[in-house]
Amino acid sequence: MECRYISHLDLNRTMLRALHKSKIPIWHTEGFNPHPFATFPLPLSLGFRGVNECMDVKLEDDDYSFEEIITKLNACLPRGIRVFDVTEAVMKAGKIAYASFTVKLSEEKTPSSAICSELEALLSQDEILIEKKSKKGFKTVDIKPAVQSYEISERFDFAQLDIMLSAGSTDNVNPNLLVTALQNKTGAEYEADITRNDLYNAEKEPFR
Amino acid sequence: MVNREVEKLLLKVQKPGRYVGGELNEVIKDKKDVDLRFAFCFPDTYEVGMSHLGMKILYSLFNSVPYIWCERVFAPWIDMEEEMRRHNIPLYALESGDPISDFDFIGFTLQYELSYSNMLNMLKMGNVPILSSERTELKNIVVAGGPCACNPEPIADFVDIFFIGEGEEVDLEVMEIFRRCRDEGADKPEFLRRCAQVEGVYVPALYEVEYNEDGTIKSFTPKDGAPAVIRKRLMLDMDKSYYPDNFVVPLIEIVHDRAVQEIFRGCIRGCRFCQAGFLYRPVREKSPDTINAQCRALCDNTGYDEVSLSSLSSSDYSRIVPLLEKLTDWTYGEKVSISLPSLRVDGFSDEIMNRIKTVRKSGLTFAPEAGSQRLRDVINKNVRHDELMQTCATAFAGGWTTVKLYFMIGLPTETMDDVADIAHLGQDVVETFYHTPERAKGKSVRVTVSASSFVPKPFTPFQWEPQDTIPVLHEKQRHIKDSIKSKKISFNYHDADTSFLEAVFARGDRKLCRVMQTACERGFHFDGWNDCFDLDKWLEIFEECGIDPAFYANRRRSFDEILPWDHLDYGVKKSFLIKECQKAYENTTTPHCRLQCSQCGAAKYGKGVCFEELKDLVSKVYGVPLYLAP
Numbered sequence: 001m002e003c004r005y006i007s008h009l010d011l012n013r014t015m016l017r018a019l020h021k022s023k024i025p026i027w028h029t030e031g032f033n034p035h036p037f038a039t040f041p042l043p044l045s046l047g048f049r050g051v052n053e054c055m056d057v058k059l060e061d062d063d064y065s066f067e068e069i070i071t072k073l074n075a076c077l078p079r080g081i082r083v084f085d086v087t088e089a090v091m092k093a094g095k096i097a098y099a100s101f102t103v104k105l106s107e108e109k110t111p112s113s114a115i116c117s118e119l120e121a122l123l124s125q126d127e128i129l130i131e132k133k134s135k136k137g138f139k140t141v142d143i144k145p146a147v148q149s150y151e152i153s154e155r156f157d158f159a160q161l162d163i164m165l166s167a168g169s170t171d172n173v174n175p176n177l178l179v180t181a182l183q184n185k186t187g188a189e190y191e192a193d194i195t196r197n198d199l200y201n202a203e204k205e206p207f208r
Numbered sequence: 209m210v211n212r213e214v215e216k217l218l219l220k221v222q223k224p225g226r227y228v229g230g231e232l233n234e235v236i237k238d239k240k241d242v243d244l245r246f247a248f249c250f251p252d253t254y255e256v257g258m259s260h261l262g263m264k265i266l267y268s269l270f271n272s273v274p275y276i277w278c279e280r281v282f283a284p285w286i287d288m289e290e291e292m293r294r295h296n297i298p299l300y301a302l303e304s305g306d307p308i309s310d311f312d313f314i315g316f317t318l319q320y321e322l323s324y325s326n327m328l329n330m331l332k333m334g335n336v337p338i339l340s341s342e343r344t345e346l347k348n349i350v351v352a353g354g355p356c357a358c359n360p361e362p363i364a365d366f367v368d369i370f371f372i373g374e375g376e377e378v379d380l381e382v383m384e385i386f387r388r389c390r391d392e393g394a395d396k397p398e399f400l401r402r403c404a405q406v407e408g409v410y411v412p413a414l415y416e417v418e419y420n421e422d423g424t425i426k427s428f429t430p431k432d433g434a435p436a437v438i439r440k441r442l443m444l445d446m447d448k449s450y451y452p453d454n455f456v457v458p459l460i461e462i463v464h465d466r467a468v469q470e471i472f473r474g475c476i477r478g479c480r481f482c483q484a485g486f487l488y489r490p491v492r493e494k495s496p497d498t499i500n501a502q503c504r505a506l507c508d509n510t511g512y513d514e515v516s517l518s519s520l521s522s523s524d525y526s527r528i529v530p531l532l533e534k535l536t537d538w539t540y541g542e543k544v545s546i547s548l549p550s551l552r553v554d555g556f557s558d559e560i561m562n563r564i565k566t567v568r569k570s571g572l573t574f575a576p577e578a579g580s581q582r583l584r585d586v587i588n589k590n591v592r593h594d595e596l597m598q599t600c601a602t603a604f605a606g607g608w609t610t611v612k613l614y615f616m617i618g619l620p621t622e623t624m625d626d627v628a629d630i631a632h633l634g635q636d637v638v639e640t641f642y643h644t645p646e647r648a649k650g651k652s653v654r655v656t657v658s659a660s661s662f663v664p665k666p667f668t669p670f671q672w673e674p675q676d677t678i679p680v681l682h683e684k685q686r687h688i689k690d691s692i693k694s695k696k697i698s699f700n701y702h703d704a705d706t707s708f709l710e711a712v713f714a715r716g717d718r719k720l721c722r723v724m725q726t727a728c729e730r731g732f733h734f735d736g737w738n739d740c741f742d743l744d745k746w747l748e749i750f751e752e753c754g755i756d757p758a759f760y761a762n763r764r765r766s767f768d769e770i771l772p773w774d775h776l777d778y779g780v781k782k783s784f785l786i787k788e789c790q791k792a793y794e795n796t797t798t799p800h801c802r803l804q805c806s807q808c809g810a811a812k813y814g815k816g817v818c819f820e821e822l823k824d825l826v827s828k829v830y831g832v833p834l835y836l837a838p
Contacts, residue, residue, distance in 0.1 A: 001210075002230025005218055006459045010225060014459055018232075020543070021511025028543070047219045076511060078232045078459060191216060 003080030008043035011081075015055060018076040024069055027058040041093035041207070042167060042199060045174060049195040054207070056089055090208035097202040098148055099167035101175045104193040105182075106158040115159035115190070116152050122182050123150055130181050143181070146173035158193075167199065209236075209305040217291040225460035226254035227288060229302030232457040233509065235271040235278070236303055242277040244383055246270055247301050247311040249281040251318075251326035252736065257282045258456070259464035261518060262317055262354065266375055268452035276383060279303040279311075280456075283326045284333070286734065292333065299333035308334035312386060313349050315379075316367075318356035321713035322706060322736040324363055327352070328728035331366070338728055340368050340413060346389060346396045351382070357410075358487055359666045359773040362716035363724060364412035368396075369403055371410075372776055373440025374473075376450055378408040404434040408441030410776065417718055423759055425717060425770040439777045440487075444815040446473065446494040453505035457512070466514035466547070467506040471499055471531070475520040476801035476817055477552075478808075479577070480588045480792055481616065483665040484520055486780045489808060490816035491524075491801060496531040503535060507544050515539070516547045523552050526802075526820075528560065549573075554595045572603050575614035578622075579629030585795045586621050588788070596633070597640045605646035610654045611637055617684040617701075618662040618676035620792060627684045630657060631691035631699075638696045655697045659688060661707035665714050666773045667780060669788035672765040675711040677758075678704045705743040709735065711761035717772040720760075722753050781809035 003011065016036055019026050028034040037058045044050045066086035073083045105115050122128060127142040146166035153160045165173045179192045199207035210218070210228050218224035239245075248267055250257025257263060263280070270278035279301035284292060292299070298307040308314055314336065316327050331338045336348050343350070352360070353371035360370045371378050382403050389399040404411040414434035418426040430436050443449040455467065474491035475484065494502075503515050515535075519525065535546055548560065551574070576591055578584045584591060600611060615630045634657040641653035661681050664673045676684070681704040692699055713720065726749045734740035750757050765771070767786050774782075784807065791798060798806050801817045811818035 001215075002225070002228040002459060005224040005228050007225075010460045013461065014457075017457060017511035017513075019511075020513050021508070034543075046224070076232070078230055078234075078457075080230050080459075 001080055003078065004047055004049050007046050008040070011044070012038075012040065014078065014081070018073055018081075019057065021076040022069075022072040024072055025060040025064065027060045039093070042096050042099070042172075044196060045176065045194075047194065049193075051195055052198050053196070054199070056093070087208060091201055094169060095201045096168040096199050096207055097166065098164050098200040098204060100162070100164045100197045100200070102195045102197060103161040103163065103175050103179065104155075104158040105161065105179070105190045107188050107190045110188060112154050112157060112159045116154045118182060118186050119152050119159060119161055122178070122185055123147065123152075128178070128181050130177050130184070132177070143173050143177055146171065164200075209303065210300075211305055213295060213297055214300070214305070217288065217295065217297070220291055221287045222285065223254075223460060225458075226282065227284065227302075228459075229280075229305075231459050232511075233454050234303060234456050235267070237271075237277040239277070239304070242275055244276045244313070244387060245311045246276060246278040246313040246315060246383070247281050247308045248278050249308070249314060249316045249327070249330055251283055251316055251323040251330060252734075253285055254282040254458075255460070255462040258458050258462045260317065260319065261468050261470060262375075264452055264455050264468070265450065266379065267456070268454060269376060269450045270379070270383075272450075273380065275387075277303075279306075281308055281330065283330055283733070286740065289329075289333065289733070298335050299330055309336050309348060312347060313351055313383065316350070316352040316354075318352050318354040318363075320736060321356055321362075321710045322741070324356075324713060324724060325727050325732040325735050327363070328366060328724060329731070329733040332728060338366050338725065340366055343368070344396060346386075346394070346399055349386065349396075349399075351379075353379070355483060355487060356714075358483070358776060358778060359714060359716070360410060360412060361417075361718045361772040362713050362720035364718050365721035366724070367412065368400060369409055369411055371441070372408050372438050373778070374442045376443055378406060378441045381406050382409060401432050401434075404432070407439050410438045412718075415775070419719075423719075424765075425772060428770065428775055437775055437777050440779060442488075442492075442779075442813065443473070444492065444813060446470075446492045447498045451502050453502065454509040455506065455512075457510050464516065465512075466516050467503070467510055467512040468516050468518050469499055469503045469506065470494070471517050471519045471522065471525050473519070474816065476524055477521060477590065478588055478788070478798055478800060478806070479590075480586070480669040480788055481577070481619065481662060481665070483668050486667045486785075486808075487778050488520070489779055489810035490813060490818045492816040493526060496527050496534055499531060500534045504538065507542070513543055514545045514547060516549060518549070521552050522548045523554075523560065532560065552591070554591055554599070572608050572610070573612040573614065574599065576633060577614065577616050578619060578626065579615060579631070579633050580626045582795055583619055583622060583626045583629075585797050586792045587619055588792070588797050590797055590800065593633070593636070597636060600637050600640045601644045604641050604644040604648075604653070607648050609641075609648050609651045610656070612656040612658060613637065615657065615659045616662045617659050617688070618681055620662075620670055620673045622676075622684075624684070624687055627687050628691040630659065630688050631693075631697075633657075634692065634697045634699075635694055638694050653696050655694075657688070657692070657697055657699045658701070659685065659699070660702035661704050663707050663711045663714055666771070667778050667785070669785045669792060671715065671771065671785065672767060672769075672789065674764045675708065675761045677762055678708055681707070703738070703741075706736070706741055708757070708761055709741075709743060709746055712757045713760075715772065716760050719753075719755060723749050723755060726753065779808075779810040779813060784808045 016038060026036045028036050039056050044053060069086045070083050128144045129140050129142055131138045132141050148164040150163040175194055179190060201207055250263055267278050270276045281301045300307050328338050337343050349368050351369045352367045353375045357370045357372060385402050400411045403409045404414050414432050416429045420426045472491055472493040474488040476491050477485055479485055507515060539546055576596055577589050578587055581593060634655050637655050638653055641647055664670045664675055685701045689699055
């Protein structure tokens with residue numbers, strides 16, 4: 001739970017520290033200031049739960065057992081982060097094209113059925129315009145093309161949106177933008193609980 | 209562990225990672241299995257508090273006792289405080305998420321006077337009455353320790369128990385008394401009376417103060433069998449003293465994000481402005497073997513790749529070179545770097561430099577404290593101009609190009625010429641760079657000159673001195689600025705307003721409790737932060753309370769005045785402090801503890817540097833710490 005609330009940089013630091021503590025023979029970059037080589041293909045926004053995140057790590061020893069990595073690393077991580085699988089790196093980070101999310105929306109005064117209809121109305125629009133902050137100030141963008149597929153379901157005390165959005169280095173859409181768009185539309189302030197489920201490549205194969 | 213209500217707030221505030229706990233090595237116990245709960249409060253932000261070594265030591269020590277569960281509490285930053293107030297969420301401890309009013313003990317560490325308002329604000333946020341007299345039951349016992357406990361009087365009305373000196377043993381003894389009192393059904397006054405009999409415990413409620421017409425103290429009288437003099441506690445054998453083999457490793461970046469290894473307590477030097485140099489006498493070292501083993505355990509258990517050797521003056525560690533040899537034996541292979549803060553100008557040898565150079569080449573920081581030799585003699589800094597230049601030349605030859613120099617303005621006997629010499633010293637360092645043939649080629653030198661304002665502190669030879677007024681401090685700051693000619697020197701200075709308030713509370717008496725209480729009612733917090741501090745608002749309160757802050761900050765006190773902290777005994781005799789003060793006026797220095805014993809009084813503890821054999825004659829004659837040489 002706690003680890004949702006740290007930034008990408010903090011997560012990175014936490015992982016590097018765990019790797020260092022685990023004494024897994026991680027490859028260090030060469031040069032003036034050697035540092036352990038480990039990267040996240042796609043940062044997870046602060047506040048998001050990640051249930052299937054991955055991290056690329058290069059080892060010095062190619063024969064190091066994957067099982068051992070799992071056990072050793074888990075012994076060194078805070079309780080909010082667990083390693084459940086280790087594989088060879090298959091795809092490069094640049095291949096990431098989509099990400100799937102579960103967004104749980106609630107608002108004190110609005111029944112979840114109403115939030116569901118509001119969501120449906122928003123997502124069936126031809127365009128979803130939102131002001132995005134960039135380095136050069138604000139610009140209006142249409143996030144509708146980024147929406148690949150979605151499903152809305154009504155739950156007891158929240159509305160659930162399962163959605164696949166464009167992701168990656170070129171065309172990334174943060175589901176928080178959708179929440180903002182909904183807020184702009186209805187004027188209500190929602191509580192949004194967001195989980196990133198999976199990453200996919202352009203062929204919609206799970207990222208490995 | 210935070211509940212749903214808190215979680216709702218987290219995405220509305222900056223750095224929510226401050227408020228969630230869940231870090232590696234955090235201690236979680238079952239409430240049912242413990243019978244004493246201690247909320248260890250640091251009256252500042254998570255990032256500052258988590259960097260504090262004392263808290264790490266006591267957290268681990270308390271939790272090593274099966275029946276105690278010690279948890280951490282920090283001051284929420286102003287955005288979170290506002291959200292918590294709006295949603296009626298009381299201040300909670302990070303481990304359990306329980307409000308601090310659930311705890312048997314609420315302990316504060318007092319590192320700086322400007323955190324007093326945070327201490328009271330934290331109690332208020334936890335719905336705990338701030339006045340000791342209004343907490344009548346045997347629960348929520350508010351205790352406090354740390355360097356500011358050496359003058360507890362300005363906060364005497366709020367704290368039930370002060371720990372005087374080092375807390376490792378006395379805290380546990382008091383908790384044991386608490387358990388017994390609770391089992392026996394004894395009430396809070398009885399508990400406090402029993403605690404007052406323990407050495408190192410000060411219960412302010414058991415003392416009455418009378419004042420003279422001029423506002424000075426007339427008498428200070430114990431009651432209910434409390435001792436007239438409260439003696440500090442200290443750890444005598446540092447090798448046997450508890451030290452954690454584990455730190456809570458924060459999820460977010462904190463101020464000092466590394467393993468910290470204490471190498472000794474106290475300082476041999478006796479700089480006359482330095483409170484720590486007197487409070488922690490005598491110097492007690494850990495052996496290189498102990499330090500090495502503890503460092504290794506810490507790095508293994510935390511995953512930190514940097515360890516900082518902590519003390520008041522690292523190069524004064526008598527076996528620094530053998531220690532660095534032991535450490536570098538394994539740190540290199542394990543990619544762990546060593547940092548050595550608090551280096552003295554005269555302790556920066558080639559050998560030390562080469563040992564720590566493998567590490568990162570960050571800037572070097574030295575603290576000459578005063579610009580002129582005369583004034584450095586007044587404050588007993590014992591650093592000569594040529595030594596400083598020699599050290600800088602060594603550093604420049606070793607590739608360093610940035611040097612930070614720390615100074616104080618407003619020191620006793622200071623003239624405008626002394627002040628201008630701060631700028632001149634910076635200039636000399638710049639010139640030394642260009643006169644060092646081995647300097648880094650193609651690089652320019654950067655010298656940062658930093659000036660803070662002198663705050664006279666209790667238990668120092670300057671405890672009787674007036675602080676310069678704010679206008680005088682401003683004038684001195686301007687004078688330095690005007691005297692700097694080189695663009696290679698950047699100058700910054702500490703805000704004089706905060707130093708003034710610090711001086712008021714540092715040497716204040718119980719009359720200031722009313723000021724503190726009003727400040728708390730008005731929601732004062734984070735006075736150590738420019739975001740929040742406003743001297744004018746404080747001055748309003750002083751006026752309403754009919755108290756002149758200059759009485760505490762800017763008045764010269766006479767040697768025979770009863771000082772608000774005279775009932776506390778930190779081992780250093782008042783007669784010694786008077787003698788040191790008089791020597792300061794004569795521009796005369798006092799040799800450090802390893803050259804000659806100056807009979808300060810700390811030898812009465814029977815251990816430490818006072819009983820080390822004096823070093824060889826040569827070093828004595830030349831005043832050079834030869835034992836550092838390779």
